[in-house]
Amino acid sequence: MLRTRTSLSTWSQERSMKWLVLLGLVASSECIVKIPLTRVQIMRKTHSEKKMLNNFLKEHAYSLYQTSSPDSNITTHPLRNIKDMFYMGNITIGTPPQEFQVAFDTGSSDLWVPSYFCISPTCYSHVMFRHLESSTFQLITKTFKTEYGSGKMQGVLGRDTVRIGDLVSIDQLFGLSLEQSGFEELPFDGVLGLSYPNMSFIGGIPIFDNLKKQGAISEYVFAFYLSKSKPEGSVVMFGGVDKSYYQGTLNWVPLIQARTWCVHMDRISMEGQTVACYGGCEALMDTGASLIQGPGNLVNNTLRLIGATPQGSKHYVSCSAVNTLPSINFTINGINYPLPAQAYTIKDSSGNCYIGIRGNRVSTSTETWILGDVFLRQYFSVFDRGNDRIGLAQAV
Template sequence: MRWIGFLSLVALSECLVIVPLTKIKSMRESLRERDLLRDYLQRHPYSQAYKLLRQPRVTVQSMRNYLDLYYVGTISIGTPPQKFRVVFDTGSADLWVPSIYCSSPACVTHRIFKPLRSSTFQDTNRPIKLVYGSGSMTGLLGYDDVRIRNLVCKSQAFGLSTTESGIALEFAAFDGILGLAYPSLAFNDTTPVFDSLWKQGLLPDNLFAFYLSSNKRNGSVVMFGGVDHSYYRGELQWVPVSEQGFWQVTVDSISMNGTVVACPGGCQAIVDTGTSLLIGPPDPVLNILKSINAQNTSTGEYIVSCDDVQSLPDIVFTMNNVTYPVPASAYIRRGKTDICYSNLYKDTLTSFNHWVLGDVFLRLYFTVFDRANNRIGLAPVVA
């Protein structure tokens, strides 16, 4: 989560009768949009979907979409449990929350962990520090029980913030961050939450998956240890992880209108649920922005004519010989004053030189993070 907060013919009789069909949302889709699906399934325990939800040890955690900036779910830490809103972030590997030791403005406006109120807390006095693209934290390392719905991860390492800097953290709708990247990115000699869940035998399969809603607050989920196939269309297509730190993959090329506009000889990308935008190296991003006649503003943002959005081409990412189109309706957003902004961001703050496929991309594709086989599965989401 380096950049969090940035901005799916009827023929009758002897004569052929063709009846035009209008797509009607299924009851399941309608209930999910209103966040009523689970309640309905619990009242109808013999439905197939409820059987899926009742599979032993498969955990589905709901998340709330905050203005398409980030997705937040609730966990708890300690005994008795203390609740926190966290971003489930595949771009980092550590769990941290504000603590009673912190006096930064970001801590004052968020829930704080109180060690003395937990009978299972273990202190270490070990200092930690994390730096993100939109803020940073320092703190102390501790251990306690972490709960994600029905999962209880015993003696999990986590950070207790003592300082939090950055406007993004101060005004965030989340308290902390729960990292889901590989252990090599975690605090030294600690085990990330997902690895602990697997090692403690709490998951049937060594994977987790995301469905991110678009333009609505409810309906988004992260699922641990299993996959709900009703969230996507067709078959999952698999992309090997190219380096085990971030969830990093190889992009074969990036094209528009059949012409390669970036990454002609292949490049690397990070699949990151904690980043809101599509991010890339400056020159390739600028080439794309110029090709859609985007204009730079005094704030560094790029805008296009809202009248032109429908005619703009898809940005097509090809990975493992499979194409993943990102339409203009995804990479352009309408502002409050009928100005349309680009969701492409050029990385001028680091020398990372990788693309970051953030929520702009992930809202289009149901995503499975398969640690057992070190691969990522992608399939178009159910509309």
């Protein structure tokens, strides 16, 4: 068991650390479990917006209940929508269960939440795991470090019972942060990774793999539906696909390798002209990334063609002109996935509209794009571990 902060600090000094840099913060059969997601927006560091967020949280209390249809094994959690950018849902850890809200992230593989021993101020504004209150907790004397696009953290490992709705993962390895930064303005407490085991930097079996191994789910798939304009309705479902969340055909795309949720993309075009991904590139389907991200020079060229004006780190357009802007077509496995301007423009807290596409500074040998929530709101996505493929269909 954890005893003192001093002992944890000693472990941190004695152990070697690993670093993971992620580009984003960074389902009809039996036993389908749907977990509600909450859409949130990064809040600026202003007193007025912090007050707005606190008032919103009070007015939209997270009521915990479950519903299931008599002729279905689908379990659904309630949703709480805060703003626009990130999606999160609740889980519990420990015995008795302690509740946390986490970002369900296909760009990483590890689960972590803040520890009661965390010394960073940001931890005090989030729910912290109290290990002494859990009769099933086991300490693992190993430390780790992780860095995301929006922040970094370091912590110690533990094992405990983790619940996602009715799904239970026993003896699940997870991280407990001791220090963290960059998460001050983010309402979620931690991250639940849904990528492949090789992406784990804490060295354990990811929770989705454990759920399948322990027989909690029958099909080796999970899926996301991310709401576009209403404050409720987003879900992540485990063990099958609920067809009511999409229309038309579910198109399957094989993964480049059974290591990450990355597929081959043919091209990116506007009005019949290729604007990026000339000759093909890679596309990572990342629910933990709010925006679409790509190589800086190609993104800047696309933004110029749209007519966006740079202001700080964002590119703005007139909100009144959104309906006149061209769609951006993402061609994947020979099929076009058009993204209308209404989908790739976002209204900020001041009522101005910016483009939800951002250039990154990461240099890779292969042109890589991250298709985050801006894309995944438009297209229902199925992540099939059993067949190493992703299914995409028009979201309802």
